Amino acid sequence: MGVTDAATAAVxxxxxxxxxxxxxxxxxxxxxxxxxxxxGLRLDxxxxxxxxxxxxxxxxxxxxxxxxxxxxxxxxxxxxxGPRTTVLWEPSGDAPHVGRxxxxxxEDRFAPLLRFLPEAVRLEPGAGPEAAAxxxxxxxxxxxxxxxxxxxxxxxxxxxxRWRGVGPHGQGGQGMTGGRPYGRPMPExxxxxxxxxxxxxxxxxxxxxxxxxxxxxxxxTIQGDVIQSVRTGGNPFDAARxxxxxxxxxxRPQDSPAPDASRAADVFLRALRGxxxxxxxxxxxxxxxxxxxxxxxxxxxxxxxxxxxLRLAVRLDADDPATxxxxxxGVEALRSRVRRxxxxxxxxxxxxxxxxxxxxxxxxxxxxxxxxxxxxRTEDPAYRRLGFRPRIREAGDAEARWHQRVDEAxxxxxxxxxxxxxxxxxxPGAPLExxxxxxxxxxxxxxGFPLGRLSDLLAGLEWGDAVxxxxxxxxxxESRAALRAAAxxxxxxxxxxxxxxxxAPEHEGxx
Amino acid sequence: MTALGAVLVLLLTTxxxxxxLRWADLVLGDGGPVPDPQRLPVLGGRPPETHAWGxxxxxxxxxxxxxxxxxxxxxxMYPWAVVFATEGMKAMIEMLMxxxxxxxxxxxxxxxxxxxxx
Numbered sequence: 001m002g003v004t005d006a007a008t009a010a011v012x013x014x015x016x017x018x019x020x021x022x023x024x025x026x027x028x029x030x031x032x033x034x035x036x037x038x039x040g041l042r043l044d045x046x047x048x049x050x051x052x053x054x055x056x057x058x059x060x061x062x063x064x065x066x067x068x069x070x071x072x073x074x075x076x077x078x079x080x081x082g083p084r085t086t087v088l089w090e091p092s093g094d095a096p097h098v099g100r101x102x103x104x105x106x107e108d109r110f111a112p113l114l115r116f117l118p119e120a121v122r123l124e125p126g127a128g129p130e131a132a133a134x135x136x137x138x139x140x141x142x143x144x145x146x147x148x149x150x151x152x153x154x155x156x157x158x159x160x161x162r163w164r165g166v167g168p169h170g171q172g173g174q175g176m177t178g179g180r181p182y183g184r185p186m187p188e189x190x191x192x193x194x195x196x197x198x199x200x201x202x203x204x205x206x207x208x209x210x211x212x213x214x215x216x217x218x219x220x221t222i223q224g225d226v227i228q229s230v231r232t233g234g235n236p237f238d239a240a241r242x243x244x245x246x247x248x249x250x251x252r253p254q255d256s257p258a259p260d261a262s263r264a265a266d267v268f269l270r271a272l273r274g275x276x277x278x279x280x281x282x283x284x285x286x287x288x289x290x291x292x293x294x295x296x297x298x299x300x301x302x303x304x305x306x307x308x309x310l311r312l313a314v315r316l317d318a319d320d321p322a323t324x325x326x327x328x329x330g331v332e333a334l335r336s337r338v339r340r341x342x343x344x345x346x347x348x349x350x351x352x353x354x355x356x357x358x359x360x361x362x363x364x365x366x367x368x369x370x371x372x373x374x375x376x377r378t379e380d381p382a383y384r385r386l387g388f389r390p391r392i393r394e395a396g397d398a399e400a401r402w403h404q405r406v407d408e409a410x411x412x413x414x415x416x417x418x419x420x421x422x423x424x425x426x427x428p429g430a431p432l433e434x435x436x437x438x439x440x441x442x443x444x445x446x447x448g449f450p451l452g453r454l455s456d457l458l459a460g461l462e463w464g465d466a467v468x469x470x471x472x473x474x475x476x477x478e479s480r481a482a483l484r485a486a487a488x489x490x491x492x493x494x495x496x497x498x499x500x501x502x503x504a505p506e507h508e509g510x511x
Numbered sequence: 512m513t514a515l516g517a518v519l520v521l522l523l524t525t526x527x528x529x530x531x532l533r534w535a536d537l538v539l540g541d542g543g544p545v546p547d548p549q550r551l552p553v554l555g556g557r558p559p560e561t562h563a564w565g566x567x568x569x570x571x572x573x574x575x576x577x578x579x580x581x582x583x584x585x586x587x588m589y590p591w592a593v594v595f596a597t598e599g600m601k602a603m604i605e606m607l608m609x610x611x612x613x614x615x616x617x618x619x620x621x622x623x624x625x626x627x628x629x
Contacts, residue, residue, distance in 0.1 A: 008534075008537075008538040011535070011538055012538055012539060015539065052553050053553060054553060069556070071556075072555070072556025072557055073556060075548065075551065075556050075557070075558065076555070076556050078546070078548035078549055078551075079548070079549055079551060079553055080549075081549070082542050153546050153548050153549060154548075155548040156548075157546040157547050157548060158547060159547050160547075160558075181562065182562075184559065184560070184561055184562050185560075185561050185562070186561060186562055186564065187561045187562070187563075187564070187565045188561075192567075192568060194568055194570070196568055198565075198566050198567060198568055199564075199565035199566045199567070200565075201561065201563060201565040202560045202561060203554065203559075203560070204554055204557035204558070204559065204560055205554055205555055205557075206554050206555030206556035206557040207555060207556050207557075208555045208556045209554065209555030209556075212555070217555075217556075217557065223565075223567060223568075224567035224568060224570075225567075225629075462629070
C-alpha cells in the first residue's frame with residue numbers, strides 16, 4: 001500500500017541520515033609505512049577506528065601490503081558487514097626511503113589487492129590523516145545514502161565442507177561426532193593445570209588483530225583462558241623472504257613492497273649512514289615512545305588518555321624547541337593522571353617479567369627496564385658531550401617497561417632541547433640506539449626483542465596478561481625488518497616451532 | 512483500571528513493540544542470508560583451525576556451591592525479617608548467632624582457597 005511504502009521509505013531515510021551523521025567506522029589494516037598515520041586517524045572526530053571488522057563499513061589499508069598479508073586481508077574484507085568499501089591509502093606517498101624495493105612503481109604498489117578488489121578507492125599518495133579522514137567520511141555518507149554500491153565478498157561463498165550423510169536420507173556416515181564436523185576438526189584433549197584432560201583450543205590470531213602489533217600472527221593453544229603454548233608466525237615485512245609475484249607467478253623479491261622505514265626508524269636509518277643532529281634523533285625517539293603509549297593506553301581500555309598521548313606525539317616538531325617543553329609537561333601530567341586512576345598498575349604489575357639474565361643487551365628499553373644498564377648512547381661522543389646517563393629500572397615487568405619508556409621519552413625531550421641549543425651532531429660508526437633496540441653492534445646482536453622469545457614469555461599466561469605483555473614489549477614488525485636488513489641480518493625465524501607460517505594447515509575447502 | 516486490565520495493556524504494548532521492531536527489520540533489510548566467508552570468526556585474517564567447542568574446567572564450581580549454601584541462609588533471613596519487627600533485640604541476637612556460625616564457615620572457605628578460581 002502506498003502509505004506503508006511511504007512510511008517505510010521515510011523511516012529508512014531518517015535512519016540512514018542519522019547513521020551518516022555519526023563518525024565513519026573504519027577498520028584499519030596496517031601495511032608498510034602506515035602505522036603512524038593509522039594512529040593519527042584516531043585523532044580525527046570524523047572517523048572512528050573500530051576493533052572488529054564486523055563493526056566497520058570501510059576497510060582502510062594503510063600502506064602497501066607485503067604479499068603474505070594479502071590473503072588475510074581478503075578474509076578480513078569479507079567479514080565486514082555490507083555495504084562495504086575498501087580504501088587504499090598510502091600515507092608515506094612517494095617519499096624515498098631506504099629499503100623500499102626497486103622497480104615498484106606507485107601504481108603497482110597496491111596491485112595484488114586491486115586484482116581482487118577492483119572497486120577499491122585509491123586515495124592520493126602521501127595524503128595525511130586529515131585528508132584521509134575527509135575522504136572516508138564522504139565515502140561513508142555515500143555508502144549509506146546508496147550513492148555508492150558496496151563491494152561484494154571476494155572469497156567463494158561455500159561452506160568449508162558440506163556435511164553429507166551416507167544413508168538414503170542424508171543420515172549416518174562418519175565425522176559429525178568425534179570427527180570433522182563441517183570440515184573442521186574438534187579440539188584435541190590434553191592435560192591442563194588441574195590434572196584433567198580437557199580440550200586445547202588451537203587459535204590463529206592473525207595479522208590484523210587490533211590489540212596485537214600489525215603483521216604479527218600468533219598461534220596460541222589455550223585451555224579456558226590460559227595459554228598453554230604459543231607459536232609465532234614469521235615477520236611478513238621481511239624483505240628478504242622470496243615472495244611470489246601474484247600477477248605473473250614467478251618469484252621476484254624486489255617487486256614486493258619492501259619495509260618502509262618511515263616509522264621512527266627513518267631518522268635512525270639515516271643515522272646509520274650519515275651524520276644526523278642529535279635533536280632530530282631524540283625527538284624521533286620521543287615520538288616513537290609517545291605513539292606507543294597512545295596505542296598501549298587504548299589497548300588497556302583508556303582511549304581518551306591514549307588520544308592525548310597521540311596528540312602530544314603529533315605536536316612534536318624537531319625544528320620548534322618550544323613544543324618540546326610543552327610536550328614534556330603534557331607527558332608528565334598524563335603520567336600522573338593515569339597513575340592516580342590506578343588502572344594500569346593492576347594490569348601490568350608483575351606481568352611478563354623478564355629477569356636481568358634473560359634479557360640481551362641489544363633490546364633497548366626492555367633491557368633497561370630489567371636492570372641491565374646498557375645503552376649504546378653511552379659510547380657515543382655526541383651524547384657524552386651532553387652528559388647522557390641511561391635510566392634504569394629493576395622490576396623487569398610490564399609496568400617497569402611502561403615507566404621506562406615514559407622516562408626515556410622525557411629524557412629524550414630534555415636532551416633534544418639541549419642538543420638543539422648546542423647544535424650537536426651524531427657521526428655514524430658507533431652502534432645506534434633506536435627506540436626498540438641497538439643496531440650496528442658488532443657480533444650481530446638482535447636489534448630488539450626477537451619474536452622467537454615470545455613462546456617462553458607468553459606460555460602459561462592468561463590471555464589478558466599475554467596481551468598486556470605484548471603491548472609492553474612495543475613490537476613493530478616493519479621497523480624490525482628494516483633494521484635487521486640495515487644491519488645485514490637475514491629474515492627472522494618464526495618462534496616456537498620450525499614451521500613457516502605459510503605451511504600452517506588452513507582448513508578451507510576451496511582455498 | 513483493574514489489575515487484569517493493566518496486564519492486558521502490558522501484553523498488548525509488548526506485542527506491539529515486537530511487531531514494530533519486526534517491521535523495522537523488514538524496512539531496513541539485512542541483505543539476505545549471511546555468506547559463509549562473512550561468518551568466519553574474527554581472528555584477524557586467518558581461518559580457524561578447529562571448532563571452538565572447547566570444554567574447560569569450571570574452576571568456579573566451589574564458589575557456586577558456596578553461593579548456594581549462603582543463599583539458603585538468606586532464605587532463612589526472610590521470615591526472620593518479618594518476625595524481627597515485633598520481637599526486637601532478642602531476635603537480632605539470635606540471628607547474629609546464626610550468622611556468626613556461618614561466617615566461620617566462610618572464613619574456612621576463604622582460607623582453603625575456595626573463593627579464588629582464576
